[in-house]
Amino acid sequence: MxxxxxxxxxxxxxxxxxxxxxxxxxxxxxxxxxxxxxxxxxxxxxxxxxxxxxxxxxxxxxxxxxxxxxxxxxxxxxxxxxxxxxxxxxxxxxxxxxxxxxxxxxxxxxxxxxxxxxxxxxxxxxxxxxxxxxxxxxxxxxxxxxxxxxxxxxxxxxxxxxxxxxxxxxxxxxxxxxxxxxxxxxxxxxxxxxxxxxxxxxxxxxxxxxxxxxxxxxxxxxxxxxxxxxxxxxxxxxRTARCYAQLAGWGLSCDATHLTKPDAPGQARALRQALKQAGLRPSDIGYCNAHGTATRIGDAVERDALATVWGGDLERLQVSSTKALHGHLLGAAGALEALITVLAVHRRELPPNMHGGATDPACSLDLVPAGGCAAPRLEAAISNSFAFGGTNSVLLFSRA
The missing domain is CATH 3.40.47.10 (Thiolase/Chalcone synthase)
Incomplete structure (x- = not known):
């Protein structure tokens, strides 16, 4: 392969x-x-x-x-x-x-x-x-x-x-x-x-x-x-091409529960698949470009899915949703956010989670602060896309 x-x-x-x-x-x-x-x-x-x-x-x-x-x-x-x-x-x-x-x-x-x-x-x-x-x-x-x-x-x-x-x-x-x-x-x-x-x-x-x-x-x-x-x-x-990153893993799953209400176990299945294919552990992932739609239920469910898979390593995972700045591109959201995640891995820099103010206790995550941050040890990152219809897709990029 x-x-x-x-x-x-x-x-x-x-x-x-x-x-x-x-x-x-x-x-x-x-x-x-x-x-x-x-x-x-x-x-x-x-x-x-x-x-x-x-x-x-x-x-x-x-x-x-x-x-x-x-x-x-x-x-x-x-x-x-x-x-x-x-x-x-x-x-x-x-x-x-x-x-x-x-x-x-x-x-x-x-x-x-x-x-x-x-x-x-x-x-x-x-x-x-x-x-x-x-x-x-x-x-x-x-x-x-x-x-x-x-x-x-x-x-x-x-x-x-x-x-x-x-x-x-x-x-x-x-x-x-x-x-x-x-x-x-x-x-x-x-x-x-x-x-x-x-x-x-x-x-x-x-x-x-x-x-x-x-x-x-x-x-x-x-x-x-x-x-x-x-x-x-x-x-x-x-052909001596520049490599921005390796697409090391991906995971696909379906909630099979509701057309518009997200489901943490379904999202967790996609997250586990991406990790398994890449041969990595949760602790190996330094950044998550979250689906993060800023809806009342969606953000909390995504946090629960991450917590289910990352467990005690969740505090080591930095998270942001760039939708706060570029909006939700729906069918193109996964591609734009994948491109941003590739650049985060390539540059070893993390874009911020903006406009957050006080974080909802139900969404307790290590959110990247305003101004972003350097991530000199970043080796791998994920990009989450969780859709209406219950389909979940996770892309995992690592350093080339």
Whole structure:
């Protein structure tokens, strides 16, 4: 079985499209949350990605290409260039593994609100598999091109499945990640109706999301795309590629209990699987990029799952949820947070858990303080993605 390493990073997110600059903004605790759609009955905040589509598309090419696919094409292209892998492979030995939770929201919004005038390319624009297909066409990929739509775990699972394909030798290189662009009025209203979005106080919009805090009230939506280039360590050595980290383990499980209520035993199963595959103990893991949605039940359940697996070693595990700063990217959340976790391992620095204030006793964890911190001994870290539907995905990265 091949050892799987990360050799390329590409991102278009609320904090920009340069991975190191994005990470540094997170370390400074810069929030990308801002008010959106003042016309809605209730105030809302979200984290929008600053994106110039003209860098990747002509006006003619943009016909029928929803924002979710535009972001994916850009992030995947940046990842391939970062890996130095463009144009050197048999196209049949490359795969695209993409997560997308809700597809082209802008295309659907336009169709629903068009007064009967529906653009003829609405269907190919909003289908969840469109981002992966556009990435494949742009990169000339002729191997497996697969989409995973598993709510908030979509892109984390896509990365795990890509790693499995590289490990088995099914592909020589995988472009793995996800994309989401659903900040439109209809989607925001739907999430508000579920009462899962953070309460917004005037003047405190940028601090609305407070993971693990006593006064937490929910998450805010974000948009963006992130992709990792995965290949075998042997292949990376042969071409003298930079290795950011090793994807040493992953775990997948299903709660099988409730469609929206998380379950600590189910999450614990995924955590144990990731550790077992990597051949590591809980004490070997120095950092957890938590799912951390800042919902009342979600944060406490995640803490219980970590406590179940880590036991007495929990106090040695530093934790943060970067959703406080970039929002919840839903189907792309796992990919963005995996990229952040890879950089944490590579740089040996931990991004902060912001806006926490007083920590809820039910969420007692060693939270990374404002300003982040250096982690000179960090050897391995995990990224958690726990989804509606009860699917749990954990990615474990170690030093390359």
């Amino acid at each position: 091949n050892t799987v390493v990360v050799t390329g990073l590409g991102v278009v997110a609320p904090h920009g499209d340069q991975p190191d600059a994005l990470f540094e903004r997170l370390m400074r605790g810069e929030s990308a949350l801002a008010p959106v759609f003042p016309e809605l009955p209730k105030p809302a905040v979200a984290a929008l990605a600053s994106f110039d589509e003209s860098r990747w598309f002509t006006k003619l090419q943009l016909a029928g290409v929803d924002r979710v696919s535009q972001l994916a094409v850009a992030a995947a292209d940046l990842a391939m260039k970062d890996a130095g892998a463009v144009g050197e492979l048999d196209p049949e030995r490359i795969g695209v593994y993409a997560g997308c939770g809700m597809g082209g929201a802008a295309a659907l919004e336009t169709a629903y609100r068009g007064g009967g005038r529906v653009p003829p390319l609405t269907i190919p624009a909003f289908m969840p598999s469109a981002p992966a297909s556009h990435v494949a066409m742009r990169q000339g990929v002729q191997g497996p091109v697969l989409t995973y739509s598993v709510a908030c775990a979509s892109s984390s699972i896509a990365i795990a499945e890509a790693a499995r394909a590289v490990q088995r030798g099914d592909v020589d290189l995988a472009i793995a990640g996800g994309s989401e662009a659903l900040i439109v009025p209809g989607v925001v209203l739907a999430w508000q109706a579920m009462q899962t979005l953070a309460a917004v106080k005037p003047g405190e919009e940028s601090r609305a999301v407070r993971p693990f805090a006593t006064d937490r009230s929910g998450f805010a939506l974000g948009e963006g795309a992130a992709f990792l280039v995965l290949e075998s360590a042997e292949r990376a050595r042969r």
